[in-house]
Amino acid sequence: RKTRVAVVFGGRSSEHEVSCQSAKSVLPHLDADRFEVVPVGITPQGQWALGTDPNALEAGAGNLPTLRNRTDIVAIEPGQALQDVDVVFPLLHGAWGEDGTIQGLLELGGLPYVGPGVFASAAAMDKIFAKKILQAEGLPVGKFVALDRSATTLTLDEREHLGLPVFVKPSRAGSSVGISKVSDWADLDAAIFEARQHDPKVIIEGAVPNVREIELAVLEFPDGRVEASLPAELRAVADDVEWYDFNAKYVDDTYEADIPAKLDDDITAQLREMAVTAFKALDCQGLSRVDFFLTEQNELIINELNTMPGFTPISMYPKAWEATGMDFGTLLTTLIETAIARGSGLR
Ligand code: ADP
Ligand code: MG
Ligand code: MG
Ligand code: K
Known part of the structure; x- marks a missing residue:
């Protein structure tokens, strides 16, 4: 039979709508010959709901899909929602999802899942602790x-x-x-x-003045190999755009992406190596997007790691892999196969 993949989305964080959008864009790209998808929505109130189709959601904040105003949700227990599932794709961003909490629940249930485990998820979610760990590994972080x-x-x-x-x-x-x-x-x-x-x-x-923002998509393969994509750059289209805020990310067209980024070969090589080192420093598994700042003096600073980055049609994680030669469908298959190969428990 096909592998049953629960795609868990929505959730209690302020990134609820972004997660719904991620699910909406992931579902049609999952290989239908190999995977049977079980969509599991979590409302902003924390209710789990089976059978919520991310494609049928109404538009909420920033014109993104949402479960926020639904009054017809029948809440079920997480265990019930994940019954008979082979692997879970916790496509949740922010607190109660990207931060080790759902990862802990899945560990308790003995279910394999896409992405980093409890510790790495919690460490990367907390910008203070992430910086302390990166610093301890000798990796460059800002003041x-x-x-x-x-x-x-x-x-x-x-x-x-x-x-x-x-x-x-x-x-x-x-x-x-x-x-x-x-x-x-x-x-x-x-x-x-x-x-x-x-x-x-x-x-x-x-603040890093006149910063260049460079993001790399790091992926673990089923055999344990970890690779970084080519770097991608986010660039403000106008001089008066100050920084990459929520609107720039999801609403306006104030930022453009260069995928791959226009960088010298030696900086590209340095970025790819440093991204994998940062991934390992935080004990990540499966995937992470490693976000850098490039200073005016051509110095690299690691800004943050995102262990469950956006998977929307305009998101950098899938786009960076596409530019590195891996299409969205193959990327999703790799993520799921890596999760299954890893299994559950301490590793
Ligand atoms: P989030 O996890 O919400 O993406 P970030 O730490 O990545 O938070 O910050 C969001 C954006 O704010 C960055 O992409 C960048 O545009 C801007 N920014 C954050 N920190 C700095 C900094 N120290 N110097 C310059 N710009 C910054
Ligand atoms: Mg960021
Ligand atoms: Mg972040
Ligand atoms: K983060």
């Missing part, structure tokens, strides 16, 4: 201050260390949700307050 849960502002020393502008971020979020760029210290406390709407843990980073 940052981890704001204590009880602190409401930066000290004078910390302000001097970071300099203006700074980026204020929830430590555990994604899709640029809750992030502000602050160019005047007078706006700092409001930005911290805003970030705290998403996470009590806040990270504040020194």
Whole structure:
């Protein structure tokens, strides 16, 4: 019989709609001869629902599909939703999905799943811990201050260390949700307050001036080999576009992608090697998108790893592999086969 793949999507995080969009674009690309898809939606309230077709969802925020306003959902237990499933694709972004929580549930149930395990998922979700681990491995990260849960502002020393502008971020979020760029210290406390709407843990980073944003898609193959795609670059189309915010990611056309990025061969080689090193430093498995900043001085900084990056039609992870010679369908098959080859339990 065909391999039964549960595609779990939606979820409780602020990236609910992005996840629904990812599911909508993944489903038609899964090899129908080999896989039988079991779509499992999770509502923003955390209800699990079987048989929710991501293609039949109404449009929500940013014109993305959503389960947010559905009143007809019949909630079932996760165990019931995943009954008779061979492997799970937890296509969830952000908290309660990309952060090790669903991975823990699947480990308890002994079910193999696509993507990194509990530890790597949790570590990559938390920008503060991810930076600490990367630093410990000797990998380059930018200047940052981890704001204590009880602190409401930066000290004078910390302000001097970071300099203006700074980026204020929830430590555990994604899709640029809750992030502000602050160019005047007078706006700092409001930005911290805003970030705290998403996470009590806040990270504040020194802004990299005239940064180039480069992303690489890292993939593990069923035999354990780990490879990085060619680098892709995200470029603002106009000078007055300041940074890659939620609207730039999903709504406007303020950013363009160069896939592959126009970079010298030696920087490309360095990026591909560093992406695999970062993947291993965080003990990732399956996949991750490793996002870099390239400074004006041609220095590389690792910004973050995303263990379940977007899989929408415009998302960089599938596009970067396409540019490296692997089509979307083959990529999805590889992800699922790697998950099955790994199995469940400690490894
Ligand atoms: P998310 O996980 O939400 O994507 P990021 O840390 O990647 O959060 O930040 C989102 C965007 O904000 C980046 O893609 C970049 O455009 C901008 N940004 C974040 N940190 C910095 C920084 N230190 N210097 C310059 N730009 C930054
Ligand atoms: Mg992220
Ligand atoms: Mg990012
Ligand atoms: K992340």
